[in-house]
Amino acid sequence: MPILPLSPIRTGGKPARITEKRLEVDGLSFDVHRSGRRKTLQITVERSGDLSIVAPTGAADQEMLDFVQEKLLWIHTKLEEKARLQRRAPIKEFVDGEGFLYLGKSYRLRLIDQQLVDLSLKNGRFCLRRASVHRARDIFVSWYGHRAQKWFAKQVSEHATRMGVDIREVKVQDLGFRWGSFGSDGRLLFHWKAILLPPRIAQYVVVHELAHAHHPDHSANFWIKVEQHLPDWRNRKAWLAENGVQVEGL
Template sequence: MPLLPLSPVRTGGKLARSSGDTLEIDGLIFEVHRSDRRKTLQITVERSGELSITAPTGVPEWDLASFVEEKLLWIHTKIEEKARLQKRAPIKEFVNGEGFLYLGKSHRLRLVENQLVDLCLKNGRFCLRASSAHRARDVFIAWYTRRALKWFSQQVAEHANRMGVQVSEVKVQDLGFRWGSFSADGRVSFHWKAILLPPRIAQYVMIHELAHAHHPDHSASFWTKVEQHLPDWRTRKSWLAENGVQVEGL
Protein backbone atom coordinates (compact mmCIF):
# COMPACT_ATOMS: atom_id res chain seq x y z
CA MET A 1 0.00 0.00 0.00
CA PRO A 2 1.79 3.21 -1.12
CA LEU A 3 2.10 5.87 1.52
CA LEU A 4 3.89 8.64 -0.32
CA PRO A 5 3.50 11.52 -0.53
CA LEU A 6 2.38 11.91 3.07
CA SER A 7 1.19 15.17 4.59
CA PRO A 8 1.14 15.93 8.31
CA VAL A 9 -2.29 16.14 9.92
CA ARG A 10 -2.81 18.21 13.05
CA THR A 11 -4.52 16.51 15.99
CA GLY A 12 -4.69 17.17 19.69
CA GLY A 13 -2.11 14.46 20.44
CA LYS A 14 -0.05 12.06 18.30
CA LEU A 15 1.44 13.02 14.95
CA ALA A 16 -0.58 11.72 12.03
CA ARG A 17 0.22 11.64 8.32
CA SER A 18 -2.15 11.28 5.40
CA SER A 19 -1.89 10.54 1.68
CA GLY A 20 -5.63 10.88 1.04
CA ASP A 21 -6.16 7.15 0.53
CA THR A 22 -4.32 6.21 3.72
CA LEU A 23 -3.89 7.58 7.22
CA GLU A 24 -0.93 6.77 9.45
CA ILE A 25 -1.06 7.43 13.19
CA ASP A 26 0.83 5.89 16.11
CA GLY A 27 2.56 3.47 13.73
CA LEU A 28 -0.76 2.17 12.38
CA ILE A 29 -1.78 2.51 8.74
CA PHE A 30 -5.47 2.84 7.84
CA GLU A 31 -6.97 2.54 4.38
CA VAL A 32 -9.48 5.39 4.03
CA HIS A 33 -12.82 4.82 2.29
CA ARG A 34 -15.29 7.64 1.72
CA SER A 35 -18.96 7.42 0.79
CA ASP A 36 -21.66 10.01 0.10
CA ARG A 37 -24.14 7.68 1.84
CA ARG A 38 -22.02 7.31 4.97
CA LYS A 39 -23.27 9.31 7.99
CA THR A 40 -20.79 8.25 10.68
CA LEU A 41 -17.16 7.22 11.07
CA GLN A 42 -16.30 3.54 11.38
CA ILE A 43 -13.01 1.74 12.03
CA THR A 44 -12.59 -1.87 10.93
CA VAL A 45 -9.89 -4.28 12.12
CA GLU A 46 -9.74 -7.17 9.65
CA ARG A 47 -8.84 -10.72 10.65
CA SER A 48 -5.57 -10.20 8.79
CA GLY A 49 -4.78 -7.21 11.02
CA GLU A 50 -5.36 -4.70 8.21
CA LEU A 51 -7.05 -1.47 9.25
CA SER A 52 -9.57 0.73 7.48
CA ILE A 53 -11.71 3.73 8.27
CA THR A 54 -14.95 4.53 6.47
CA ALA A 55 -16.16 8.12 6.53
CA PRO A 56 -18.64 10.52 4.91
CA THR A 57 -17.18 12.24 1.88
CA GLY A 58 -16.85 15.70 3.42
CA VAL A 59 -15.14 14.83 6.72
CA PRO A 60 -11.72 16.58 6.97
CA GLU A 61 -8.61 14.46 7.42
CA TRP A 62 -7.86 15.96 10.83
CA ASP A 63 -11.25 14.78 12.07
CA LEU A 64 -10.38 11.27 10.88
CA ALA A 65 -7.09 11.45 12.73
CA SER A 66 -8.77 12.71 15.92
CA PHE A 67 -11.34 9.92 15.73
CA VAL A 68 -8.61 7.31 15.34
CA GLU A 69 -6.65 8.80 18.24
CA GLU A 70 -9.68 8.49 20.51
CA LYS A 71 -10.03 4.82 19.56
CA LEU A 72 -6.36 3.83 19.80
CA LEU A 73 -6.72 1.70 22.93
CA TRP A 74 -9.65 -0.18 21.38
CA ILE A 75 -7.75 -0.60 18.09
CA HIS A 76 -4.62 -2.01 19.72
CA THR A 77 -6.76 -4.35 21.83
CA LYS A 78 -8.50 -5.66 18.72
CA ILE A 79 -5.19 -6.13 16.89
CA GLU A 80 -3.85 -8.19 19.81
CA GLU A 81 -7.04 -10.27 19.89
CA LYS A 82 -6.78 -11.04 16.17
CA ALA A 83 -3.12 -12.03 16.53
CA ARG A 84 -3.90 -14.27 19.50
CA LEU A 85 -6.73 -15.99 17.64
CA GLN A 86 -4.51 -16.56 14.61
CA LYS A 87 -2.00 -18.40 16.79
CA ARG A 88 -4.78 -20.72 17.96
CA ALA A 89 -5.55 -21.93 14.43
CA PRO A 90 -4.71 -25.66 14.24
CA ILE A 91 -2.61 -27.03 11.39
CA LYS A 92 -3.83 -30.31 9.95
CA GLU A 93 -1.54 -33.33 9.54
CA PHE A 94 -4.01 -35.56 7.63
CA VAL A 95 -3.53 -38.64 9.80
CA ASN A 96 -5.95 -41.31 10.97
CA GLY A 97 -8.39 -40.09 13.59
CA GLU A 98 -7.86 -36.40 12.93
CA GLY A 99 -11.04 -34.32 12.92
CA PHE A 100 -12.20 -32.24 9.94
CA LEU A 101 -15.13 -29.87 9.96
CA TYR A 102 -18.05 -29.86 7.55
CA LEU A 103 -21.05 -27.59 8.23
CA GLY A 104 -20.01 -27.22 11.85
CA LYS A 105 -19.58 -30.92 12.66
CA SER A 106 -16.23 -32.66 13.11
CA HIS A 107 -15.69 -35.92 11.23
CA ARG A 108 -12.75 -38.24 11.87
CA LEU A 109 -10.37 -39.07 9.04
CA ARG A 110 -9.70 -42.62 7.89
CA LEU A 111 -7.00 -43.49 5.37
CA VAL A 112 -8.20 -46.31 3.12
CA GLU A 113 -6.37 -48.38 0.52
CA ASN A 114 -9.15 -49.23 -1.93
CA GLN A 115 -11.37 -46.32 -2.93
CA LEU A 116 -12.40 -45.05 -6.37
CA VAL A 117 -12.41 -41.37 -5.39
CA ASP A 118 -9.78 -39.34 -3.56
CA LEU A 119 -12.11 -38.35 -0.72
CA CYS A 120 -15.63 -39.06 0.44
CA LEU A 121 -17.75 -38.59 3.55
CA LYS A 122 -19.15 -41.99 4.51
CA ASN A 123 -20.93 -43.06 7.68
CA GLY A 124 -19.79 -39.92 9.48
CA ARG A 125 -16.13 -40.31 8.53
CA PHE A 126 -13.94 -38.68 5.93
CA CYS A 127 -12.32 -41.46 3.91
CA LEU A 128 -9.14 -40.42 2.13
CA ARG A 129 -7.47 -42.72 -0.38
CA ALA A 130 -4.02 -43.50 1.01
CA SER A 131 -2.36 -43.02 -2.35
CA SER A 132 -3.71 -39.45 -2.39
CA ALA A 133 -2.43 -38.57 1.09
CA HIS A 134 0.59 -36.70 -0.32
CA ARG A 135 -1.79 -34.08 -1.76
CA ALA A 136 -4.44 -34.32 0.93
CA ARG A 137 -4.83 -30.57 1.41
CA ASP A 138 -5.65 -30.00 -2.26
CA VAL A 139 -8.04 -32.95 -2.21
CA PHE A 140 -9.90 -31.56 0.80
CA ILE A 141 -10.09 -28.07 -0.69
CA ALA A 142 -11.53 -29.44 -3.94
CA TRP A 143 -14.12 -31.48 -1.99
CA TYR A 144 -15.07 -28.52 0.21
CA THR A 145 -15.31 -26.24 -2.84
CA ARG A 146 -17.77 -28.54 -4.62
CA ARG A 147 -19.92 -28.93 -1.53
CA ALA A 148 -19.81 -25.20 -0.79
CA LEU A 149 -20.91 -24.30 -4.31
CA LYS A 150 -23.92 -26.60 -4.05
CA TRP A 151 -24.89 -25.46 -0.54
CA PHE A 152 -24.50 -21.73 -1.12
CA SER A 153 -26.18 -21.87 -4.53
CA GLN A 154 -29.25 -23.37 -2.85
CA GLN A 155 -29.19 -20.79 -0.07
CA VAL A 156 -28.81 -17.87 -2.49
CA ALA A 157 -31.64 -19.19 -4.68
CA GLU A 158 -33.87 -19.35 -1.61
CA HIS A 159 -33.08 -15.89 -0.21
CA ALA A 160 -32.08 -13.62 -3.12
CA ASN A 161 -35.62 -12.91 -4.37
CA ARG A 162 -36.84 -12.41 -0.83
CA MET A 163 -34.12 -9.79 -0.32
CA GLY A 164 -34.72 -8.15 -3.70
CA VAL A 165 -31.29 -9.08 -5.03
CA GLN A 166 -30.43 -10.06 -8.60
CA VAL A 167 -27.58 -12.59 -8.53
CA SER A 168 -25.81 -13.31 -11.81
CA GLU A 169 -23.44 -16.01 -10.51
CA VAL A 170 -22.47 -17.84 -7.34
CA LYS A 171 -18.77 -18.62 -6.99
CA VAL A 172 -16.64 -20.43 -4.40
CA GLN A 173 -12.93 -19.69 -4.20
CA ASP A 174 -10.10 -18.74 -1.87
CA LEU A 175 -10.90 -15.18 -0.76
CA GLY A 176 -8.00 -14.78 1.63
CA PHE A 177 -9.27 -13.28 4.87
CA ARG A 178 -12.79 -12.60 3.57
CA TRP A 179 -15.70 -14.98 4.04
CA GLY A 180 -17.53 -13.59 1.03
CA SER A 181 -17.95 -10.72 -1.40
CA PHE A 182 -20.62 -9.18 -3.62
CA SER A 183 -19.62 -7.43 -6.85
CA ALA A 184 -21.43 -4.68 -8.73
CA ASP A 185 -22.27 -7.06 -11.58
CA GLY A 186 -24.27 -9.31 -9.27
CA ARG A 187 -21.70 -12.02 -8.63
CA VAL A 188 -21.62 -13.32 -5.07
CA SER A 189 -18.54 -15.23 -3.94
CA PHE A 190 -17.84 -17.29 -0.85
CA HIS A 191 -14.64 -18.63 0.63
CA TRP A 192 -14.51 -22.42 0.42
CA LYS A 193 -13.82 -22.44 4.16
CA ALA A 194 -17.30 -21.05 4.80
CA ILE A 195 -18.69 -24.57 4.31
CA LEU A 196 -16.85 -25.61 7.48
CA LEU A 197 -18.98 -23.23 9.56
CA PRO A 198 -22.21 -24.29 11.29
CA PRO A 199 -25.18 -23.81 8.93
CA ARG A 200 -26.62 -20.86 10.91
CA ILE A 201 -23.25 -19.06 10.72
CA ALA A 202 -22.74 -19.84 7.03
CA GLN A 203 -26.23 -18.49 6.46
CA TYR A 204 -25.23 -15.25 8.20
CA VAL A 205 -22.28 -14.95 5.79
CA MET A 206 -24.68 -15.42 2.86
CA ILE A 207 -27.25 -12.88 4.12
CA HIS A 208 -24.43 -10.44 4.88
CA GLU A 209 -23.15 -10.60 1.30
CA LEU A 210 -26.59 -10.31 -0.30
CA ALA A 211 -27.28 -7.23 1.83
CA HIS A 212 -24.26 -5.60 0.19
CA ALA A 213 -26.27 -5.53 -3.05
CA HIS A 214 -28.27 -2.73 -1.43
CA HIS A 215 -25.56 -1.14 0.74
CA PRO A 216 -21.90 -1.66 -0.29
CA ASP A 217 -20.59 -0.31 3.04
CA HIS A 218 -21.32 -1.32 6.63
CA SER A 219 -23.57 1.63 7.38
CA ALA A 220 -26.53 1.59 9.73
CA SER A 221 -28.76 1.03 6.69
CA PHE A 222 -26.75 -2.07 5.81
CA TRP A 223 -27.24 -3.63 9.25
CA THR A 224 -30.92 -2.71 9.17
CA LYS A 225 -31.22 -4.69 5.93
CA VAL A 226 -29.41 -7.65 7.51
CA GLU A 227 -31.69 -7.50 10.55
CA GLN A 228 -34.81 -7.57 8.38
CA HIS A 229 -33.84 -11.03 7.20
CA LEU A 230 -31.79 -12.25 10.17
CA PRO A 231 -33.01 -10.73 13.47
CA ASP A 232 -30.31 -12.48 15.54
CA TRP A 233 -27.44 -11.39 13.28
CA ARG A 234 -25.50 -9.90 16.22
CA THR A 235 -25.20 -13.30 17.92
CA ARG A 236 -24.11 -14.97 14.71
CA LYS A 237 -21.64 -12.19 13.89
CA SER A 238 -20.07 -12.46 17.36
CA TRP A 239 -19.75 -16.24 17.05
CA LEU A 240 -17.98 -15.85 13.72
CA ALA A 241 -15.58 -13.24 15.09
CA GLU A 242 -14.66 -15.42 18.09
CA ASN A 243 -14.61 -18.88 16.47
CA GLY A 244 -14.09 -18.38 12.75
CA VAL A 245 -10.32 -18.69 13.05
CA GLN A 246 -10.72 -22.32 14.10
CA VAL A 247 -11.57 -23.31 10.52
CA GLU A 248 -8.43 -21.74 9.05
CA GLY A 249 -5.84 -24.39 9.83
CA LEU A 250 -6.37 -26.78 6.91
Protein backbone atom coordinates (compact mmCIF):
# COMPACT_ATOMS: atom_id res chain seq x y z
CA MET A 1 0.00 0.00 0.00
CA PRO A 2 1.58 3.35 -1.01
CA ILE A 3 2.21 6.14 1.45
CA LEU A 4 -0.69 8.56 1.25
CA PRO A 5 -0.17 12.09 2.61
CA LEU A 6 -3.33 13.29 4.30
CA SER A 7 -3.40 17.07 4.13
CA PRO A 8 -6.28 17.73 6.60
CA ILE A 9 -3.89 16.98 9.50
CA ARG A 10 -0.64 18.87 9.73
CA THR A 11 1.65 18.95 12.75
CA GLY A 12 4.84 20.95 12.87
CA GLY A 13 4.25 21.94 9.23
CA LYS A 14 4.53 18.33 8.06
CA PRO A 15 1.61 16.25 6.73
CA ALA A 16 0.75 13.06 8.56
CA ARG A 17 1.42 9.85 6.66
CA ILE A 18 0.01 6.36 7.02
CA THR A 19 0.68 3.00 5.42
CA GLU A 20 -0.73 -0.43 6.15
CA LYS A 21 1.71 -0.97 9.03
CA ARG A 22 3.03 2.49 9.95
CA LEU A 23 1.57 5.83 10.96
CA GLU A 24 3.64 9.02 11.22
CA VAL A 25 2.39 12.23 12.79
CA ASP A 26 4.03 15.11 14.69
CA GLY A 27 7.45 13.53 14.28
CA LEU A 28 6.26 10.32 15.91
CA SER A 29 6.08 6.89 14.27
CA PHE A 30 3.52 4.25 15.29
CA ASP A 31 3.33 0.57 14.42
CA VAL A 32 -0.22 -0.11 13.21
CA HIS A 33 -1.99 -3.31 14.23
CA ARG A 34 -5.54 -4.19 13.20
CA SER A 35 -7.74 -6.74 14.93
CA GLY A 36 -11.20 -8.02 14.09
CA ARG A 37 -11.81 -8.46 17.83
CA ARG A 38 -10.88 -4.88 18.64
CA LYS A 39 -13.80 -2.45 19.17
CA THR A 40 -11.90 0.72 20.06
CA LEU A 41 -8.58 2.39 19.28
CA GLN A 42 -5.67 2.00 21.69
CA ILE A 43 -2.22 3.60 21.81
CA THR A 44 0.66 1.91 23.63
CA VAL A 45 3.92 3.57 24.70
CA GLU A 46 6.51 0.86 25.33
CA ARG A 47 9.33 1.11 27.86
CA SER A 48 11.70 1.55 24.95
CA GLY A 49 9.70 4.56 23.73
CA ASP A 50 8.34 2.60 20.76
CA LEU A 51 4.76 3.51 19.85
CA SER A 52 1.95 1.38 18.52
CA ILE A 53 -1.74 1.76 17.79
CA VAL A 54 -4.26 -1.09 17.75
CA ALA A 55 -7.40 -0.49 15.71
CA PRO A 56 -10.52 -2.40 14.66
CA THR A 57 -10.18 -3.95 11.21
CA GLY A 58 -12.63 -1.48 9.68
CA ALA A 59 -11.21 1.69 11.25
CA ALA A 60 -10.56 4.41 8.66
CA ASP A 61 -7.09 5.94 8.32
CA GLN A 62 -8.49 9.37 9.13
CA GLU A 63 -10.05 7.99 12.32
CA MET A 64 -6.67 6.75 13.51
CA LEU A 65 -4.98 10.03 12.65
CA ASP A 66 -7.66 12.00 14.50
CA PHE A 67 -7.27 9.74 17.52
CA VAL A 68 -3.49 10.19 17.61
CA GLN A 69 -3.89 13.96 17.17
CA GLU A 70 -6.26 14.03 20.14
CA LYS A 71 -3.80 12.05 22.29
CA LEU A 72 -0.61 13.90 21.33
CA LEU A 73 -0.19 15.68 24.67
CA TRP A 74 -0.65 12.42 26.55
CA ILE A 75 1.80 10.63 24.24
CA HIS A 76 4.53 13.26 24.60
CA THR A 77 4.01 13.29 28.37
CA LYS A 78 4.46 9.52 28.48
CA LEU A 79 7.57 9.66 26.31
CA GLU A 80 9.13 12.31 28.57
CA GLU A 81 8.24 10.19 31.60
CA LYS A 82 9.89 7.12 30.09
CA ALA A 83 13.03 9.11 29.28
CA ARG A 84 13.15 10.52 32.83
CA LEU A 85 12.81 7.07 34.34
CA GLN A 86 15.53 5.69 32.08
CA ARG A 87 17.93 8.36 33.35
CA ARG A 88 17.34 7.10 36.88
CA ALA A 89 18.95 3.73 36.15
CA PRO A 90 22.58 3.77 37.38
CA ILE A 91 25.23 1.63 35.70
CA LYS A 92 26.79 -0.87 38.08
CA GLU A 93 30.47 -0.51 39.00
CA PHE A 94 30.86 -3.86 40.81
CA VAL A 95 32.53 -2.45 43.92
CA ASP A 96 32.29 -3.47 47.56
CA GLY A 97 28.98 -2.51 49.16
CA GLU A 98 27.10 -1.96 45.89
CA GLY A 99 23.53 -3.27 45.90
CA PHE A 100 22.21 -5.88 43.45
CA LEU A 101 18.60 -6.98 43.16
CA TYR A 102 17.33 -10.55 43.21
CA LEU A 103 13.58 -11.29 43.41
CA GLY A 104 12.91 -7.78 44.64
CA LYS A 105 15.48 -7.69 47.43
CA SER A 106 18.77 -5.81 47.36
CA TYR A 107 21.93 -7.65 48.38
CA ARG A 108 25.26 -5.93 48.96
CA LEU A 109 28.28 -7.03 46.96
CA ARG A 110 31.41 -8.34 48.66
CA LEU A 111 34.61 -8.94 46.73
CA ILE A 112 36.29 -12.18 47.80
CA ASP A 113 39.95 -13.07 47.22
CA GLN A 114 39.47 -16.83 47.56
CA GLN A 115 36.30 -18.48 46.24
CA LEU A 116 35.74 -21.65 44.20
CA VAL A 117 33.02 -20.10 42.01
CA ASP A 118 32.91 -16.68 40.36
CA LEU A 119 29.71 -15.60 42.12
CA SER A 120 27.60 -16.84 45.00
CA LEU A 121 24.80 -15.55 47.20
CA LYS A 122 25.37 -16.44 50.84
CA ASN A 123 24.71 -14.89 54.23
CA GLY A 124 22.68 -12.12 52.62
CA ARG A 125 25.48 -10.95 50.31
CA PHE A 126 26.56 -11.43 46.71
CA CYS A 127 30.14 -12.68 46.85
CA LEU A 128 32.20 -12.06 43.72
CA ARG A 129 35.70 -13.38 43.21
CA ARG A 130 37.97 -10.35 43.00
CA ALA A 131 39.98 -11.81 40.14
CA SER A 132 36.77 -12.02 38.08
CA VAL A 133 35.70 -8.37 38.44
CA HIS A 134 36.81 -7.58 34.88
CA ARG A 135 33.98 -9.79 33.58
CA ALA A 136 31.56 -9.19 36.43
CA ARG A 137 28.59 -8.22 34.26
CA ASP A 138 28.73 -11.42 32.23
CA ILE A 139 29.01 -13.42 35.44
CA PHE A 140 25.97 -11.73 36.97
CA VAL A 141 23.94 -12.16 33.77
CA SER A 142 24.77 -15.88 33.71
CA TRP A 143 23.91 -16.27 37.41
CA TYR A 144 20.61 -14.43 37.02
CA GLY A 145 19.75 -16.32 33.85
CA HIS A 146 20.27 -19.71 35.49
CA ARG A 147 18.03 -18.80 38.45
CA ALA A 148 15.44 -17.17 36.19
CA GLN A 149 15.16 -20.30 34.05
CA LYS A 150 14.22 -22.43 37.08
CA TRP A 151 11.96 -19.84 38.69
CA PHE A 152 9.95 -18.98 35.59
CA ALA A 153 9.66 -22.60 34.47
CA LYS A 154 8.06 -23.41 37.82
CA GLN A 155 5.74 -20.40 37.70
CA VAL A 156 4.66 -21.14 34.13
CA SER A 157 3.95 -24.76 35.01
CA GLU A 158 1.67 -23.68 37.86
CA HIS A 159 -0.16 -20.86 36.08
CA ALA A 160 -0.42 -22.45 32.62
CA THR A 161 -2.43 -25.35 34.01
CA ARG A 162 -4.93 -23.03 35.66
CA MET A 163 -5.15 -20.83 32.57
CA GLY A 164 -5.60 -23.71 30.15
CA VAL A 165 -2.43 -23.02 28.14
CA ASP A 166 -0.08 -25.61 26.64
CA ILE A 167 3.54 -24.44 26.69
CA ARG A 168 6.17 -26.15 24.54
CA GLU A 169 9.21 -24.39 25.98
CA VAL A 170 10.18 -21.78 28.55
CA LYS A 171 13.36 -19.89 27.78
CA VAL A 172 15.24 -17.00 29.38
CA GLN A 173 17.26 -14.56 27.29
CA ASP A 174 17.87 -10.87 26.67
CA LEU A 175 14.62 -9.48 25.22
CA GLY A 176 15.69 -5.85 25.03
CA PHE A 177 12.88 -3.72 26.43
CA ARG A 178 10.37 -6.55 26.80
CA TRP A 179 9.83 -8.49 30.02
CA GLY A 180 8.36 -11.46 28.20
CA SER A 181 7.06 -12.76 24.90
CA PHE A 182 4.52 -15.44 23.98
CA GLY A 183 4.98 -17.15 20.63
CA SER A 184 2.20 -18.75 18.62
CA ASP A 185 4.36 -21.90 18.55
CA GLY A 186 3.91 -22.33 22.30
CA ARG A 187 7.30 -20.93 23.27
CA LEU A 188 7.36 -18.55 26.22
CA LEU A 189 10.33 -16.22 26.61
CA PHE A 190 11.34 -14.10 29.59
CA HIS A 191 14.01 -11.47 29.98
CA TRP A 192 16.67 -12.60 32.44
CA LYS A 193 16.23 -9.25 34.22
CA ALA A 194 12.70 -10.25 35.22
CA ILE A 195 14.25 -12.33 38.04
CA LEU A 196 15.26 -9.03 39.66
CA LEU A 197 11.61 -8.06 40.12
CA PRO A 198 9.63 -8.78 43.29
CA PRO A 199 7.91 -12.20 43.00
CA ARG A 200 4.40 -10.73 42.80
CA ILE A 201 5.47 -8.49 39.91
CA ALA A 202 7.30 -11.30 38.10
CA GLN A 203 4.14 -13.39 38.50
CA TYR A 204 2.20 -10.63 36.76
CA VAL A 205 4.63 -10.90 33.84
CA VAL A 206 3.96 -14.65 33.70
CA VAL A 207 0.16 -14.30 33.75
CA HIS A 208 0.32 -11.42 31.25
CA GLU A 209 2.23 -13.51 28.73
CA LEU A 210 0.09 -16.62 29.27
CA ALA A 211 -3.04 -14.54 28.66
CA HIS A 212 -1.69 -13.81 25.18
CA ALA A 213 -2.27 -17.48 24.37
CA HIS A 214 -5.98 -16.64 24.42
CA HIS A 215 -5.84 -13.03 23.17
CA PRO A 216 -2.77 -11.91 21.16
CA ASP A 217 -3.56 -8.19 21.55
CA HIS A 218 -4.32 -6.04 24.59
CA SER A 219 -8.04 -5.99 24.04
CA ALA A 220 -10.66 -5.77 26.77
CA ASN A 221 -10.98 -9.56 26.66
CA PHE A 222 -7.25 -9.88 27.24
CA TRP A 223 -7.42 -7.85 30.46
CA ILE A 224 -10.50 -9.78 31.56
CA LYS A 225 -8.47 -12.97 31.23
CA VAL A 226 -5.62 -11.45 33.27
CA GLU A 227 -8.06 -10.28 35.95
CA GLN A 228 -9.54 -13.77 36.26
CA HIS A 229 -6.19 -14.95 37.56
CA LEU A 230 -4.79 -11.74 39.09
CA PRO A 231 -7.60 -9.54 40.44
CA ASP A 232 -5.06 -6.86 41.48
CA TRP A 233 -3.27 -6.80 38.11
CA ARG A 234 -3.72 -3.03 37.81
CA ASN A 235 -1.59 -2.40 40.89
CA ARG A 236 1.08 -4.80 39.70
CA LYS A 237 1.09 -3.31 36.20
CA ALA A 238 1.38 0.22 37.61
CA TRP A 239 4.27 -0.81 39.87
CA LEU A 240 6.11 -2.34 36.94
CA ALA A 241 5.63 0.73 34.76
CA GLU A 242 6.96 3.05 37.48
CA ASN A 243 9.70 0.94 39.02
CA GLY A 244 10.75 -1.57 36.38
CA VAL A 245 13.45 0.76 35.11
CA GLN A 246 15.36 0.30 38.36
CA VAL A 247 16.64 -3.04 37.09
CA GLU A 248 17.96 -1.59 33.83
CA GLY A 249 21.36 -0.44 35.07
CA LEU A 250 23.27 -3.72 35.21
